[in-house]
Amino acid sequence: MKNWLSKLARIGGASLLTLAAALGSAHAEEGFPLDRAPDNMHNIASLQHGAQLFVNYCLNCHSANLMRYSALEQIGISQKEIEQNLLFTSDKVGSTMSVAMRPDDAKAWFGVAPPDLSVEARARGSDWLYTYLRSFYRDDTRPTGWNNMVFNNVGMPNVLWQLQGVRTAKFEEVKDAETGETTHQFTGFQVVKPGTMSRVDYDSAVADLVAYLTWMSEPSQQTRRQLGVWVLIFLGVLSFFAWRLNAAYWKDVK
Numbered sequence: 349m350k351n352w353l354s355k356l357a358r359i360g361g362a363s364l365l366t367l368a369a370a371l372g373s374a375h376a377e378e379g380f381p382l383d384r385a386p387d388n389m390h391n392i393a394s395l396q397h398g399a400q401l402f403v404n405y406c407l408n409c410h411s412a413n414l415m416r417y418s419a420l421e422q423i424g425i426s427q428k429e430i431e432q433n434l435l436f437t438s439d440k441v442g443s444t445m446s447v448a449m450r451p452d453d454a455k456a457w458f459g460v461a462p463p464d465l466s467v468e469a470r471a472r473g474s475d476w477l478y479t480y481l482r483s484f485y486r487d488d489t490r491p492t493g494w495n496n497m498v499f500n501n502v503g504m505p506n507v508l509w510q511l512q513g514v515r516t517a518k519f520e521e522v523k524d525a526e527t528g529e530t531t532h533q534f535t536g537f538q539v540v541k542p543g544t545m546s547r548v549d550y551d552s553a554v555a556d557l558v559a560y561l562t563w564m565s566e567p568s569q570q571t572r573r574q575l576g577v578w579v580l581i582f583l584g585v586l587s588f589f590a591w592r593l594n595a596a597y598w599k600d601v602k
Contacts, residue, residue, distance in 0.1 A: 380497050380534070385478035388559035389570070395423040398560025401553065403434045403445075405507065406465060409454065412445035414466035415564050422567055459503050469565040474558050481554045484509070485517040485537060497534060512550050513543030 388394035399420055402412075417430050418441045425434070427441055435441070438448075454461040469477060480498040484506035487495035492505040497517065506512065519532040543550065563569070 380479075380483075382473075382475040382479045382498070383482070385474040385558050386555040388555055389563060391559065392424050394556045394559050395563055396425055397553070398556040398558070398563075399423065399425065400434070401557045402465075402560055402564075407436075407445060407447055409447060409449055409462045410465045411447045412466045412564060413464055415445050415567075417441050417443060417445065419567055423563065462504075465561065465564075467565045469558070469562040474562050477561060478554060478558045481508075481557070482512075482551060484512070485515045486540065487517075508550075509543065511543045511545045511553070513539055514541040515539055 388398075406412075417435060417439065418427070420430055420434070421427060430441055435443075436448075451461040472480075476498065480496060483497040484494055485497070486493060489495075490501065492503070494502070494505045494509075495517070496502040496506075515537040518535045518538055520535050521530050522533045523530045545553065566572075
């Protein structure tokens with residue numbers, strides 16, 4: 349398998365995807381446009397890289413209790429590679445993707461226990477996840493020092509800041525000519541400190557992670573679609589023969 353599957357140092361502390369650390373209280377920034385996530389569902393290398401990112405970053409805080417490590421064999425990762433590169437010390441290949449962090453501790457640290465990510469992509473949508481993971485900015489008014497344009501007042505920090513870099517959000521005051529009301533409008537991000545990845549490389553890594561989350565939310569999706577195609581073909585052929593049989597049966601009937 350490719351070199352990227354070498355072990356990454358697992359980040360202690362916050363995870364990459366504390367997507368809803370304040371899920372019940374925070375709301376998406378009104379009107380913030382979502383970027384379309386690249387469709388990497390048929391790209392095995394992308395799914396494998398996304399699985400690597402998920403295990404090494406997300407599973408520090410988030411669980412995926414509907415997914416077993418052994419299911420990663422469906423995207424071309426062998427059992428040996430899973431054992432050597434993706435398992436925590438106490439886990440086994442047949443184990444579900446759970447975390448050791450207790451819900452009470454998570455609630456104390458983040459305000460609410462980080463949600464299970466098994467079906468997060470189905471709940472949020474790939475475009476939302478893709479935009480969210482690329483929209484963090486420094487905000488000293490927040491307890492974590494971070495905020496997000498998609499998930500305003502989010503309760504998680506940007507643990508990928510070393511990859512993405514440190515950015516601030518630029519806003520300008522706009523006065524409505526009719527109402528006279530002044531609003532703050534987002535005008536873009538400003539890089540304070542570059543990350544170890546270029547913007548293109550970071551976006552590509554996020555796309556891989558989102559592709560894996562989408563696959564994980566329904567691993568049998570591809571099989572289901574392929575089966576559906578064959579069923580439609582079968583029904584089409586069966587309908588043709590039924591039509592010809594019907595014509596032959598009634599041809600002598602005046």
